[in-house]
Amino acid sequence: MQNNIIYTTMSRTPIIAANWKMNIGPAEARAFLAAFKEEKLCECKGVEKVVVPPFVTIPAVVETLNGCSCLGVGAQDVSDHDNGAFTGEVSTAMLTELGCRYVVLGHSERRQYHGETNAYINKKIHKALSAGLIPIYCIGETLEQREGGQLEQVLRTQVTDGLAGLTPEQVAGLVIAYEPVWAIGTGKTASAADAQSAHAFIRSVVAEIFGEDAASKVRIQYGGSVKPANAAELMSQPDIDGALVGGAALKADSFAAIIRAAAV
Numbered sequence: 001m002q003n004n005i006i007y008t009t010m011s012r013t014p015i016i017a018a019n020w021k022m023n024i025g026p027a028e029a030r031a032f033l034a035a036f037k038e039e040k041l042c043e044c045k046g047v048e049k050v051v052v053p054p055f056v057t058i059p060a061v062v063e064t065l066n067g068c069s070c071l072g073v074g075a076q077d078v079s080d081h082d083n084g085a086f087t088g089e090v091s092t093a094m095l096t097e098l099g100c101r102y103v104v105l106g107h108s109e110r111r112q113y114h115g116e117t118n119a120y121i122n123k124k125i126h127k128a129l130s131a132g133l134i135p136i137y138c139i140g141e142t143l144e145q146r147e148g149g150q151l152e153q154v155l156r157t158q159v160t161d162g163l164a165g166l167t168p169e170q171v172a173g174l175v176i177a178y179e180p181v182w183a184i185g186t187g188k189t190a191s192a193a194d195a196q197s198a199h200a201f202i203r204s205v206v207a208e209i210f211g212e213d214a215a216s217k218v219r220i221q222y223g224g225s226v227k228p229a230n231a232a233e234l235m236s237q238p239d240i241d242g243a244l245v246g247g248a249a250l251k252a253d254s255f256a257a258i259i260r261a262a263a264v
Ligand code: 13P
Pocket: 019, 107, 179, 183, 184, 185, 186, 187, 223, 224, 225, 226, 244, 245, 246, 247, 248
């Protein structure tokens, strides 16, 4: 890959987020948080820590945290509408009322199973930002696209179309999650070098469109089979600013181990 300009990581706090997907109901979440508390990670400075439960679990998480700001709370999706006849949808106002600060948007599972397009996700990103939520915008290529030499084109389009119409300041404040689809839930992690190369490319596209200041500030997480054993190497790459973790974040001890790997 070309364009591998390395922007300074000095000002970017790594962000480790647990995407629980359709796992962990309210009772299980309370048990998770009790175990997580035992890990004594509140003192672990320099890493932003987030849990992203299913909608119905969010109130139990917020109540259990009881005002503790050690863990931020996010949602896995949000509507692009404010309210009204949209059965099954959840609005930004509902999420902020519950205490959410983040929202994952454009996850490949939503792209794949719910037909979400870059244009549609773009509307949700605008809606989230206008409500003061921090989008965690997921992008990434399929194995077919990577093997077909389309990696850069896919990432460029996802960044260009997904972030269309945002100001450089808005882009600087959001989070991009690079999640190669072939690495999600498969146990196959991108090598640290391949992940770094993709992250540097994504940052260079952000620089082209939104300028170098936004590019040097936007945090780009890696996601796809992150686990305690590979987290430190991934996190040590200059353009990798944290992780969006699925399977390995379903247990408090392994989520905690990944957070510790980002803190060193
Ligand atoms: P896994 O960590 O289970 O591969 O999931 C990654 C992911 O999709 C996080 O959003």
